Amino acid sequence: MRKIHHFAKTAFAALCLIALSVSAYAQTPVQRKVDxxxxxxxxxxxxxSDLEFGYLQYLSQSKQQPSEELKCQLFTSLLQDKLLLARAEIDSVTVEEPMVSSELDRRIQYLASQVGGVERLEQxxxxxxxxxKDELRKTIKEQLVMEKMQQQITGKVTVTPKEIKKYFNAIPADSLPYFSSEVEIGQIVKHAQVSRQQKQEAREKLEALRQRILAGEDFATLAKQYSQDPGSAAAGGELGFFKKKELVPEYEAAALRLEPxxxxxxxxxQFGFHLIQLIERKxxxxNTRHILIKPATATVDVEETIAELDSIRTLIVNDSISFAKAAKEFSDDKNTKDNGGMLMSRATGSTYIPMDQVDPSIFFVIDTMQVGDISKPIPFTTEDGREAVRIVSLKSKSKPHLANLKDDYQKIANAALGQKRSKAVDAWFRKNIGTVYIEIDPEYQDCGGLQQLMQ
Incomplete structure (x- = not known):
């Protein structure tokens, strides 16, 4: 039986937990009552609903055929999650709030990239x-606690070369995976900047509003009329209470210098220009309110950005700076700048990306490149709709082939390690299942995978 474990579905869990959370708080009270x-x-x-939604998500991600066996495996995995949380409470395993906040920021950024930016996400x-963030916080915190528990269970699990070879040799010859051509791609991204004139116009508009407020007009009323922040404009620009380091540094610094x-x-x-009023400290x-004005973005200076990236490319080609260092110093892409500019596979988290999964806008660039080449600056539009320019480096490219220990040792080693970690989780589950109160609906008590773990 093919089991679904935490370590075999890392990418799925990251997406599914977000979707489960959003699904849960999007339901009406009546729907929750029926659940x-x-x-x-x-x-x-x-x-x-947790099981049904997760089941549909897994089917869409894995392309497997629906089956009750698969649903049973997912139920068992969800039960393992809850046991991890229950044991974490008993063992006093916790995570720090700054870690939760950081992960929340990352998840919100990911969700925003999927719908075209923060504004569209809020809309x-x-x-x-x-x-x-308030509605996702509990779910994210629980996931981080589960990950910490998993690390305690499997952190010392390793595989030897002998175990890796044994794992590979146990795969039937007719079941060896066929790997398509894979590439490693690096990128350095620069966002095209709004022209100075457009920034000045936005600043002047806010300056005029500031003078009107100082002359006696109501800040909240003007925020409703003019603020371009869809999340707060209707509330007179009020954001609600925030702790330090929860807002962008420029905004927070200005707000904390004010008296109520x-x-x-x-x-x-990074969001535009703000006029801020401090409402209250507690x-x-x-708690603050603000008026946000964004510079018009009809015209951004793409040519200037191309020239800037071309200069960076010249430094790399002349060996004056490495691609990785240039990415860290100059790239505007937060997802890649700190790992040498390398793109990662969303499915596996690896730098090796199958050619059929490469973004089309990059595919047609690298298709004519040789390994080691760095492209000329290429204009493109980011996932959140911004005009940008990038240079692309083709780090490596493999040929299609059947899996073998020589070419795919690291992949096979990862698979062997994943299997061994899964067994460690199963063993921990069997050892600890009797230490907590568990009640299971009769419909799921006969799940095969669950019965094996509870024996």
Whole structure:
């Protein structure tokens, strides 16, 4: 039987947990009432909707055919999750709030990239980023706790070369995977900047509003009329209470310099230009309202960005700086700049990407490149709709082939390690399942994988 384990479905879990959370808080109270509990593990429950939604998500990700066996395996995996959480409470395993906040930021950025930016994300769910974070926080925190528990269980699990070879030799010859051509790709991205004139126009518009407020007009009323922040404009620009380091640094610094009721000068952040009013301080938290004006983006200076990247490319080609160092120093792409500019496979987390999964805008660039080449600057549009330019480096390219130990040793080693870690999790599950209260709906008590683990 093919088992679904945490380590075999890392990418799926990252996406599915977000979707489960969003699905859960998007349901109406009536829908939640109809939803049933199918398992309890101490204070933690599994809802029927959790299983059904996760099942559909897994089918769409894995392209497998629907089956009750597969649903049973997923139920067992969800039960393992709840046992991890229950044991974490008993063993006092926790995660720090800054880690939770950092992961929330990463998840929100990912969701925003899928729908075309933060504004569209807020419009799609009709909620501010702060509200989305509040509703996702518990789920993200639980996932981080589970990961910490998994690390304690499997952190010392390793595989020897002998075990890797044994694992590979156990695969029937007619079941060896066929690897298509894979590439390693690096990129350095620069966002095209709004022209100075457009920035100046946005700044002047806010300066005029500031003078009107200082002359006696109501800040909240003007925010409703003019602010371009869809998440707060309707509320008179009010953001609600935030702790330090939860807002962009420029905004926070300006806000914390104010006394309650005070109005800031015009300040610039990655979102545009802000006029800020401090409403109230409460301990370590503060509440503000703002008016956001974004520079018009009809014209960005792409040619200047091309020239800048061309100069960076020349430095790399002349060996004055490595591609990895240039990516870290100059790239605007947060997802790749800190790992040498390398693109990662969303499915596996590896730098090796099958050619049929390469973004089309990059595929046609590298298709004519030789390994080691660096492309000329290429204009493109980012996932959140920004105009940008990038240079691309083709680090490596493999030929299609059947899996073998020589060419695919690391992949086989990872698979062998994953199998061994899965066995360690199963052993831990069997050892600890009797240490917590568990109640399972009769419909799922006969799941094959569950019975094996509970024996």
């Amino acid at each position: 049933g509990i199918i398992a309890k593990v101490d204070n933690h429950v599994i809802l029927r 799609y769910y009709n909620k501010s980023v702060r509200q989305l 009721g005070g109005i800031s000068n015009v300040i610039e952040s 301990g370590q938290e503060f």
